[in-house]
Amino acid sequence: MADSGGLGDPGFAVYVHWPFCLAKCPYCDFNSHVRSTPPDEARFVAAFQRELAHRAAMTPGRKVRSVFFGGGTPSLMQPRTVGAILEGVAKHWQIEPNAEITLEANPTSVEASRFRGYREAGVNRVSIGVQALNDADLKALGRRHSVAEALAALEVGRSIFPRMSFDLIYARVGQSEAQWRAELEEAMKYAGEHLSLYQLTIEPETIFERLWQAGKLALPDEDLGRALFDATQEIAEKHGMPAYETSNHAKPGAESQHNLIYWRYGEYAGVGPGAHGRIVTGGKRRAQSTEKHPEMWLGQVEIEGHGLVTDDPLTQEEQSDEYLLMGLRLREGVDIHRYEAISGRRLARSQIESLAADGFVTESGGRIMVTPMGAPLLDTIVADLAA
Ligand SMILES: C[S@@+](CC[C@H](N)C(=O)[O-])C[C@H]1O[C@@H](n2cnc3c(N)ncnc32)[C@H](O)[C@@H]1O
Numbered sequence: 225m226a227d228s229g230g231l232g233d234p235g236f237a238v239y240v241h242w243p244f245c246l247a248k249c250p251y252c253d254f255n256s257h258v259r260s261t262p263p264d265e266a267r268f269v270a271a272f273q274r275e276l277a278h279r280a281a282m283t284p285g286r287k288v289r290s291v292f293f294g295g296g297t298p299s300l301m302q303p304r305t306v307g308a309i310l311e312g313v314a315k316h317w318q319i320e321p322n323a324e325i326t327l328e329a330n331p332t333s334v335e336a337s338r339f340r341g342y343r344e345a346g347v348n349r350v351s352i353g354v355q356a357l358n359d360a361d362l363k364a365l366g367r368r369h370s371v372a373e374a375l376a377a378l379e380v381g382r383s384i385f386p387r388m389s390f391d392l393i394y395a396r397v398g399q400s401e402a403q404w405r406a407e408l409e410e411a412m413k414y415a416g417e418h419l420s421l422y423q424l425t426i427e428p429e430t431i432f433e434r435l436w437q438a439g440k441l442a443l444p445d446e447d448l449g450r451a452l453f454d455a456t457q458e459i460a461e462k463h464g465m466p467a468y469e470t471s472n473h474a475k476p477g478a479e480s481q482h483n484l485i486y487w488r489y490g491e492y493a494g495v496g497p498g499a500h501g502r503i504v505t506g507g508k509r510r511a512q513s514t515e516k517h518p519e520m521w522l523g524q525v526e527i528e529g530h531g532l533v534t535d536d537p538l539t540q541e542e543q544s545d546e547y548l549l550m551g552l553r554l555r556e557g558v559d560i561h562r563y564e565a566i567s568g569r570r571l572a573r574s575q576i577e578s579l580a581a582d583g584f585v586t587e588s589g590g591r592i593m594v595t596p597m598g599a600p601l602l603d604t605i606v607a608d609l610a611a
């Protein structure tokens with residue numbers, strides 16, 4: 225596949241989606257489903273194995289740099305399910321010696337009790353959904369854990385996994401800048417090498433969207449949102465964890481390999497209900513996605529050997545737009561030569577210079593980077609550059 229242009233091969237990853245949760249959080253629009261009885265994990269494992277075999281046949285010879293169990297709530301999986309899926313990955317592809325194997329976990333005590341089993345199954349990095357460090361906000365976010373439970377899960381995670389990250393959501397209902405600054409300073413005491421700090425977004429067809437439309441959700445306005453974002457950058461940077469992507473912070477060298485593969489426009493095979501993938505076959509980059517409904521996905525895989533509902537070659541224009549949209553989220557920005565190789569066209573000098581003169585982008589070493597001032601305008605900047 226194409227070189228990333230100065231940053232080496234962007235790599236190949238496998239994404240595994242586990243689509244079940246104990247309850248649906250009111251802000252979340254991820255593909256997550258609540259079931260009254262636990263799913264038949266053995267049946268799911270068999271279906272995951274068939275999807276892995278299907279994607280591997282499309283991507284022979286790749287070396288896996290990252291496997292990511294995302295959700296939904298992968299920490300509801302039995303460790304042996306995780307182990308069987310990892311064995312399936314190893315059966316079909318070579319796994320790089322220092323491959324990153326991440327599992328997303330919710331911090332209830334029951335889930336933390338499974339951490340040892342995940343480590344034994346091969347997971348070497350855990351990403352824990354802490355979301356808030358005060359109990360009232362956890363409740364308002366519909367979370368089923370307390371701050372004490374989250375801190376205990378971080379402690380267990382740190383003692384078991386070589387690498388750990390946790391997520392917080394800010395710009396919450398009624399949150400002031402002073403409150404968020406104090407909470408983030410507190411979070412920094414527990415941060416290891418990586419933190420994901422997401423600004424709350426109101427997603428379509430969520431309970432939060434309904435409340436917001438009805439005027440019942442007092443969210444920070446644009447100015448406060450901006451101040452919260454700026455405070456986030458300032459505090460994380462002060463603690464040696466600058467943003468390497470809009471919402472992701474790491475100590476240098478501790479960036480998530482999985483995230484980098486996405487944003488550097490590498491290849492990833494997505495398996496499981498509602499998983500997305502981007503793989504290159506026959507010189508063409510393909511956009512893939514699977515059936516979202518878990519039991520329908522199971523049925524389709526059992527009959528057809530895969531759960532794909534889209535598998536389309538991307539046009540040059542679509543690929544170059546995607547490359548810009550993904551790459552400009554990264555602090556390292558995008559490589560101009562790689563953009564030109566993907567798009568088959570030159571970036572207009574006048575556009576770059578005009579965006580730079582406005583302070584929205586900078587250019588150096590053959591790369592374009594979005595400035596902090598340009599970050600909230602990413603979509604417009606991409607449209608301008610691609611015009
Ligand atoms: C889909 S969740 C999966 C992880 C796990 N189930 C959990 O809830 O912790 C991944 C992360 O996305 C973030 N997230 C989900 N919905 C969001 C929203 N509407 N706004 C901001 N962040 C969101 C949360 O921080 C969450 O940890």
Ligand code: SF4
Binds near residue numbers: 249297
């Ligand atoms: S935020 Fe996490 S736990 Fe909540 S519904 Fe979404 S995926 Fe499930």
